[in-house]
Every structure is written in structure tokens, then in C-alpha cells.
Amino acid sequence: MATIKPFKAVRPFPEKAQDVAALPYDVYNRKEAAAAARGKLDSFLRVDRPETTLDDRMKMDDPFVYETARKNLDKLFYRKALTQDNKDCLYIYELIMDGRSQVGLVVCTAIDEYLNNTIKKHELTRADKEEDRIKHVNACDANTGPIFLTYRGEDAINVIVDKWRKENAPVYDFVSEDGIIHRAWVIDDDSMINRLVKKFKNVKSLYIADGHHRSASAVKVGLMRREANPNYTGEEEFNYFLSVLFPDEQLYIMDYNRVVKDLNGLSIEEFLNALSEKFEIEDRGSEAVKPQQKGSFGLYLDNKWYLLTVKEGVYDLADPVNSLDVAILQNNVLVPILGIGDIRTDERIDFVGGIRGLKELERRVNDDMTLAFSMYPTSIEELMNIADADLLMPPKSTWFEPKLRSGLFIHKLS
Structure with missing residues (x-):
């Protein structure tokens, strides 16, 4: 009530x-x-x-x-x-x-x-x-x-x-x-x-x-x-x-995108090889990637866009938190590969609301960051289901407009 x-x-x-x-x-x-x-x-x-x-x-x-x-x-x-x-x-x-x-x-x-x-x-x-x-x-x-x-x-x-x-x-x-x-x-x-x-x-x-x-x-x-x-x-x-x-x-709810300062000491080739263990990688060249479905991500790196699609079995579909796209990226890329510590406080990562568009991601990478991830938006139903289960979403999961x-x-x- x-x-x-x-x-x-x-x-x-x-x-x-x-x-x-x-x-x-x-x-x-x-x-x-x-x-x-x-x-x-x-x-x-x-x-x-x-x-x-x-x-x-x-x-x-x-x-x-x-x-x-x-x-x-x-x-x-x-x-x-x-x-x-x-x-x-x-x-x-x-x-x-x-x-x-x-x-x-x-x-x-x-x-x-x-x-x-x-x-x-x-x-x-x-x-x-x-x-x-x-x-x-x-x-x-x-x-x-x-x-x-x-x-x-x-x-x-x-x-x-x-x-x-x-x-x-x-x-x-x-x-x-x-x-x-x-x-x-x-x-x-x-x-x-x-x-x-x-x-x-x-x-x-x-x-x-x-x-x-x-x-x-x-x-x-x-x-x-x-x-x-x-x-x-x-x-x-x-x-x-x-x-x-x-x-x-x-x-x-709009996408809430991520930009990261560096590759955690990896070369571009080493980073892409590490990604390939959990994601299918498609080179899109200069075509900006705005994900169209859950489990897909855009990656902007070295003046090039890639479409990342998570491989089957990487996460549990029944897990309301870890099946979120923001959690998939965090658990499989940001923390283990890029070495981001506390997502809420680590100064090597920043967050860009979808209202700013993909051009803003390109601008940030060309200005003060090294790579960017474009995200598929979290749904309001996902938010409510997680709250009903008394669970917590990863930081910066939603951007409302x-x-x-x-x-x-x-x-x-x-």
C-alpha cells in the first residue's frame, strides 16, 4: 500500500x-x-x-x-x-x-x-x-x-x-x-x-x-x-x-554508455583476443554501432567500431541481475580484462547518457579516453523485477529521459 x-x-x-x-x-x-x-x-x-x-x-x-x-x-x-x-x-x-x-x-x-x-x-x-x-x-x-x-x-x-x-x-x-x-x-x-x-x-x-x-x-x-x-x-x-x-x-529508458581510460596494459590485438573468448566480434569500420537487442554491444576503439555479441552460455538467463547487459559487460570485460575496480568510484571509467548520442562516445575516445562501449537499454520491467527481488543493479544501469x-x-x- x-x-x-x-x-x-x-x-x-x-x-x-x-x-x-x-x-x-x-x-x-x-x-x-x-x-x-x-x-x-x-x-x-x-x-x-x-x-x-x-x-x-x-x-x-x-x-x-x-x-x-x-x-x-x-x-x-x-x-x-x-x-x-x-x-x-x-x-x-x-x-x-x-x-x-x-x-x-x-x-x-x-x-x-x-x-x-x-x-x-x-x-x-x-x-x-x-x-x-x-x-x-x-x-x-x-x-x-x-x-x-x-x-x-x-x-x-x-x-x-x-x-x-x-x-x-x-x-x-x-x-x-x-x-x-x-x-x-x-x-x-x-x-x-x-x-x-x-x-x-x-x-x-x-x-x-x-x-x-x-x-x-x-x-x-x-x-x-x-x-x-x-x-x-x-x-x-x-x-x-x-x-x-x-x-x-x-x-x-535510454542507453547508459561507458568510456574507459586505457586498455589496462594490453595491446589492441591482445584486448580483442581476450574479448573473443566471450563475444563474437564483427568489424563495422566507421559505421557507429547502436545495439538493437539484448546481449549486443558497440565497441569504439582506435577509430573503428565493432559489434560485440555475447556467446551462448556466458551468463545465466534466469539470473535477473547478471543477465543485464550492464552486468554482462561489467563481469566479463570491465573487471576481468580492463581491471576496473569499484565501478562506482574508479577514475578510469566514466558514463555517458544516451541522450548525448554515439558521436559523444567518439569525441570522448578521441579526447581523453581510449575506448567506448555503446549499450542496449535496461528495461523498466527488468528494473522493477530486480527491485521486487530485493536485489541491486550495477551502477549507472539506467538513463531516463x-x-x-x-x-x-x-x-x-x-
């Missing part, structure tokens, strides 16, 4: 929504974030990545950085960019990319359901990244970035949401710089809110699609505040965190 809760969102005035809305903080490195925020005084990136407004020499974990996040959030109120609703509402958020729509419900979800695994996870988190967001949430006294959740679709929920969209005008309707259409509606009718809350009680589980670090941090902040307030009732806002819930059938914008909905903790 999933619990959803309406809340008084902090959100932009309609005429400011496009200026405030920003891509998630973690899609940028520091240099990219600074460039994206430059000259945009209303951009929420100045809150989510406050170091973009400070001297480059400032360490990103300096306490002053988090103080700046809070100040930059306050400035958005002073600049008449943000306001707060005066009653608890639910919200609808639609994104349209290349003509394909996905419609989510913006709500608060319970930290207790994260703890009891009603909200299911599929990835490990890193302590340093959690700590960063814990400090950020505490400083801002708010969940500033929504957690992207999914669930096995319920027609009854879709009917209610679609009816509201058809009968009411959106409060936001704009196109972001990357061509994504963003629309939002406010559900302020108590009877409609109660109907949706009741319908979600029929949803057995929610699944984190994107935002494992944000959700883990939000939960830990909630637990810290419970400890500081031993007489808490459970109704306080810090017992909940900001989420956007999308039905699974609407989601689109389009990306939810931060700043359109903010949840205050007190």
Missing part, C-alpha cells in the same frame, strides 16, 4: 517558471553547471549547485556553500520568482519529448515507506554524495529536487489525472532549451485529492527510477529531525519527501 500526501508547494509564479526550472544538479560537472547558471539570476541551479555562484577555488563541501544555497533560495522569493501555496494540493507534471508524453503526479511520500521497502530501491548509494545532499536539504530546510518514482500503472489513477488535465488549464506551459515541453496543473479540490490518495492505497509498491541519493538523503534528514524532536507525531513535513510518480508504461526539472515544485520541511 502506497501513501501519498498533498503539500503546500513552493513553486514559481507562472511567468517565471521557465526561468526558474533547471535540470537536476547531478547531470552537470562543476564547469558545466557554472556555465548553465551564468547570467540566469532566477535559475534554480543557483540553489541546487550554489558553488556556481562562488569563486572556483571554493571547495564544494565547504559549509559556506550550503549557506549560499539557502541564501540563493531566499533570493528567489525576494525577486518574486517563487511563492508558496496556502493550502495542501497535489500537482500534475507532464513532460513531452519527441511527441511522447509522460504524466506524473507530484506528491509527498513517506520516509517510513522508504524504510519498510514499500518504496523499492535498485542501486547502492555513495556516502559522500548522500552527505552532500543531507547538508543541502538541512541548509535549505526543503526537498529541492523531486525523486522520480514509478509504479505499475493503475487505469483508475490515469482516468482521474487525465480528467483533471482536460477540464483545467495548466499553470505552467513552456518549452525548455532542449525542446522538452513542460506542463503542470494544480489539484486543489479536496474531493479529487482524497480520491487519488485512496487510489494509491491499491498500489502495492513504488520504485525509485532516478534519485537514489536524493531519497536516501531526504530520509536521513527526516530521521535526524525525529531524533531532535522526540515528541513528533508523524504528521510533520519532515516525515515526507518530494516525489513525482509516473506509471511504468509511460517511461523511456526526459529529465524532471528542479525548482518547479519544492517541499518545505518546516
Whole structure:
């Protein structure tokens, strides 16, 4: 049973929504974030990545950085960019990319359901990244970035949401710089809110699609505040965190590709010979390889593309984790041949979202890497099955598009 809760969102005035809305903080490195925020005084990136407004020499974990996040959030109120609703509402958020729509419900979800695994996870988190967001949430006294959740679709929920969209005008309707259409509606009718809350009680589980670090941090902040307030009732806002819930059938997972710094001391011939033990190798020359089915991979090396097809018997089809393409590559190439240690932290490997295209893989290899692997996307069903089995996917297994914008909905903790 999933619990959803309406809340008084902090959100932009309609005429400011496009200026405030920003891509998630973690899609940028520091240099990219600074460039994206430059000259945009209303951009929420100045809150989510406050170091973009400070001297480059400032360490990103300096306490002053988090103080700046809070100040930059306050400035958005002073600049008449943000306001707060005066009653608890639910919200609808639609994104349209290349003509394909996905419609989510913006709500608060319970930290207790994260703890009891009603909200299911599929990835490990890193302590340093959690700590960063814990400090950020505490400083801002708010969940500033929504957690992207999914669930096995319920027609009854879709009917209610679609009816509201058809009968009411959106409060936001704009196109972001990357061509994504963003629309939002406010559900302020108590009877409609109660109907949706009741319908979600029929949803057995929610699944984190994107935002494992944000959700883990939000939960830990909630637990810290419970400890500081031993007489808490459970109704306080810090017992909940900001989420956007999308039905699974609407989601689109793109490939999440890999680039590697070197061949681990091997020559090209030695590397290809090692690959041939587990993969059929087809030389494709200059033709970029975008895998079309599970068990196939593109390899870009020495200005040439190869199609790799895993040989029969290399992995167990019945194993939900090790049968993932990202696991096949990790278990048979990245670790044993290329000597990558911890996939999450090894500096010899980097990850490139499929939205950047195969040309980006070629560019990285020609610039600062030696080889690249193009991947076949993980499916949403694979993700949910692994989460249901209380198992974990390898790092960087999924890349969802389009990306939810931060700043359109903010949840205050007190």
C-alpha cells in the first residue's frame, strides 16, 4: 500500500517558471553547471549547485556553500520568482519529448515507506554524495529536487489525472532549451485529492527510477529531525519527501554508455583476443554501432567500431541481475580484462547518457579516453523485477529521459 500526501508547494509564479526550472544538479560537472547558471539570476541551479555562484577555488563541501544555497533560495522569493501555496494540493507534471508524453503526479511520500521497502530501491548509494545532499536539504530546510518514482500503472489513477488535465488549464506551459515541453496543473479540490490518495492505497509498491541519493538523503534528514524532536507525531513535513510518480508504461529508458581510460596494459590485438573468448566480434569500420537487442554491444576503439555479441552460455538467463547487459559487460570485460575496480568510484571509467548520442562516445575516445562501449537499454520491467527481488543493479544501469526539472515544485520541511 502506497501513501501519498498533498503539500503546500513552493513553486514559481507562472511567468517565471521557465526561468526558474533547471535540470537536476547531478547531470552537470562543476564547469558545466557554472556555465548553465551564468547570467540566469532566477535559475534554480543557483540553489541546487550554489558553488556556481562562488569563486572556483571554493571547495564544494565547504559549509559556506550550503549557506549560499539557502541564501540563493531566499533570493528567489525576494525577486518574486517563487511563492508558496496556502493550502495542501497535489500537482500534475507532464513532460513531452519527441511527441511522447509522460504524466506524473507530484506528491509527498513517506520516509517510513522508504524504510519498510514499500518504496523499492535498485542501486547502492555513495556516502559522500548522500552527505552532500543531507547538508543541502538541512541548509535549505526543503526537498529541492523531486525523486522520480514509478509504479505499475493503475487505469483508475490515469482516468482521474487525465480528467483533471482536460477540464483545467495548466499553470505552467513552456518549452525548455532542449525542446522538452513542460506542463503542470494544480489539484486543489479536496474531493479529487482524497480520491487519488485512496487510489494509491491499491498500489502495492513504488520504485525509485532516478534519485537514489536524493531519497536516501531526504530520509536521513527526516530521521535526524525525529531524533531532535522526540515528541513528533508523524504528521510533520519532515516525515515526507518530494516525489513525482509516473506509471511504468509511460517511461523511456535510454542507453547508459561507458568510456574507459586505457586498455589496462594490453595491446589492441591482445584486448580483442581476450574479448573473443566471450563475444563474437564483427568489424563495422566507421559505421557507429547502436545495439538493437539484448546481449549486443558497440565497441569504439582506435577509430573503428565493432559489434560485440555475447556467446551462448556466458551468463545465466534466469539470473535477473547478471543477465543485464550492464552486468554482462561489467563481469566479463570491465573487471576481468580492463581491471576496473569499484565501478562506482574508479577514475578510469566514466558514463555517458544516451541522450548525448554515439558521436559523444567518439569525441570522448578521441579526447581523453581510449575506448567506448555503446549499450542496449535496461528495461523498466527488468528494473522493477530486480527491485521486487530485493536485489541491486550495477551502477549507472539506467538513463531516463526526459529529465524532471528542479525548482518547479519544492517541499518545505518546516
